[in-house]
Structure formats: C-alpha cells, structure tokens
Amino acid sequence: MTVVIGFEGSANKIGVGIVRDGEVLSNPRRTYITPPGQGFLPSETARHHRSVILTVLKEALEEAGLKPADVDCVAYTKGPGMGAPLVTVALVARTVAQLWGKPLLGVNHCIGHIEMGRLITQANNPTVLYVSGGNTQVIAYSERRYRIFGETIDIAVGNCLDRFARVIKISNDPSPGYNIEQMAKKGTQYVELPYTVKGMDVSFSGILSYIEEAAGKMLKCNQCTAEDLCFSLQEILFSMLVEITERAMAHCSSQEVLIVGGVGCNLRLQEMMGVMCKERGAKLFATDESFCIDNGAMIAQAGWEMFRSGQTTELSDSWITQRYRTDEVEVTWRD
Incomplete structure (x- = not known):
C-alpha cells in the first residue's frame, strides 16, 4: 500500500490531502476570501496560507487516522500558479519531507486536476x-x-x-x-x-x-x-x-x-x-466542488501515480515555477 500526502496552494485555496491507493483518506482546505470588488494579492494570499497550513496539515493527518511514519511520499504543487503562495507551500512540503525522512515530489497543478478527475469519475481516456x-x-x-x-x-x-x-x-x-x-x-x-x-x-x-x-x-x-x-x-x-x-x-x-x-x-x-x-x-x-476546486488530494493522487512509476524530486530540484505547462510533464504512469 502506498500513502501520499499532497500540499496545494497555487492560488487562494490552501489544501492538504492524503491518498492511499486510489482512496481519498482526508482532504481539508481553507479559502482566502477578500471583500467584494477586490481580488487577492499574492503576498496577502501567501500570508493567509502561512497562518493556516500547519492547522490544515494536522487536520489531514487526524482525519486520515495516520502518523507521519505511515506516509510514503510528500507531494506539493510545483506550478503553475501565483509565486508567493506556491513558495509558501513548497517550503512547508520540503521541510516536512526532510523532518519525516520521506521522498519529495513536485507535481504539475493541471495534471493534479486531470488525475483527480480520472480517479473520481473513472473516465478512461x-x-x-x-x-x-x-x-x-x-x-x-x-x-x-x-x-x-x-x-x-x-x-x-x-x-x-x-x-x-x-x-x-x-x-x-x-x-x-x-x-x-x-x-x-x-x-x-x-x-x-x-x-x-x-x-x-x-x-x-x-x-x-x-x-x-x-x-x-x-x-x-x-x-x-x-x-x-x-x-x-x-x-x-x-x-x-x-x-x-x-x-x-x-x-x-x-x-x-x-x-x-x-x-x-x-x-x-x-x-x-x-x-x-x-x-x-x-x-x-x-x-x-469538493474535487473540482483546488484541493490537496488531487496533488496527492497525481503524486501517487508519479511515485509508483518511479518518479521523485531531488531537494536541489524542488523549486516552483509559475509557468509550468501541462504538456511539459512526461506521463510515465499511463501506457
């Protein structure tokens, strides 16, 4: 059995999800909401994510009934998205991976959506x-x-x-x-x-x-x-x-x-x-909306597919990129 934890925070949602072999064990998230007539700025969104990410992480583990030792891999959103929020989440994921002694995986946000959609709907191709x-x-x-x-x-x-x-x-x-x-x-x-x-x-x-x-x-x-x-x-x-x-x-x-x-x-x-x-x-x-809207489980699911096909991200390579195209990723987990 393979358990992957996923961190998502490319825009105004911050989510941590845990997936075990195609089963979503937990998927808590928080949304940064601004007053009517205003958008959300990257720096303020990142501040919001920093203030709640550890709470959301704790919730995800408690809801799944797991301890850090039960996790096999830590996945995070590498991009695309807003720079400051992405960096915030990447830093936490890198820290968690090192503290827990687990491999790290940078996931394309768009691929996370696709793999979550395929899992939930069972669409073939x-x-x-x-x-x-x-x-x-x-x-x-x-x-x-x-x-x-x-x-x-x-x-x-x-x-x-x-x-x-x-x-x-x-x-x-x-x-x-x-x-x-x-x-x-x-x-x-x-x-x-x-x-x-x-x-x-x-x-x-x-x-x-x-x-x-x-x-x-x-x-x-x-x-x-x-x-x-x-x-x-x-x-x-x-x-x-x-x-x-x-x-x-x-x-x-x-x-x-x-x-x-x-x-x-x-x-x-x-x-x-x-x-x-x-x-x-x-x-x-x-x-x-529980799976369409940005969430941690979609990053965990894409990470699960990637990890099982032999992919990991070296710490020296674990940066973020705001422009990370869907077609840049080699899909090693599909025939």
Missing part, C-alpha cells in the same frame, strides 16, 4: 476541458504527454468571471464564479456579446472589456439587470468552450469529455457540455 481562475485548456492524452489542443490566448475563463464580479461588486464568498452562477439563473434577457474563438484557441479579455463598459451604461439606464449580464456572460463563454472541446473530440475520435478545474463545477457549463455530448453519442464526466 477522455478529452479534458480544464477551466479555472488561472487556466483554460482543452487537453487529450497521447504518447506519454497530455497534449494541449486549444487554450486561452489571454486571460482564463475563471479570471474573466472573477473580474466581472468585481465590476458589479458581487461577494467573493464562497467564490465570485459561484455567485455569478446563482445570479445567472435569474437572468431573463440575453445581452449580445462578442464571440471570440480563434481556431482551437479562445480569447476572453475583449469580452470582459466589452461587458465592463456595457454594464456601466446599461445598468444605469435600466436596460437590463445585473442578473441578465451574468446570464449572458456565462452563455457566451461556455458556448466557446463547448465549441473547442467538440472540435478536439472530433480530432481525437473521442467519446468521453472530462471537465476539471474550479469553473468545472458550474452546472450550466455541465448542462451545455452534456447537450453536445448527447448529440455526439458521447459521455460527459464531471465532479462536484
């Missing part, structure tokens, strides 16, 4: 739509790599939603995207927005600029409600994502779609993707 605050990619596995078929050329879809939430002063608790999703359900009028798909890639910054300007004018003149704008923004962004996912499926002759990342727990996105899959006779796999 899906086309993956990875959508979060910092990343938007369509991915498929081929020849020991997760290949990126399409991605955002500017900001991520979650970042677009978060920044619009700031414009109309939506609460960040529990998350701006969740609150936009709830408001969108009450929207009745569709506001025309730009649709920006460029080949297999998408662009969200122009749509954000357009809706920011439109929000100021239209809300003032009562031409539409904030709920209408939330509804319209979701519809256009998700339509673009469904289009590039379907094209990647056609290219790979794939009959499975797996949605991962924080935006992946949006039920409207799952519904729209489900319609496309049904039309193609394909199957949709998605998880709930």
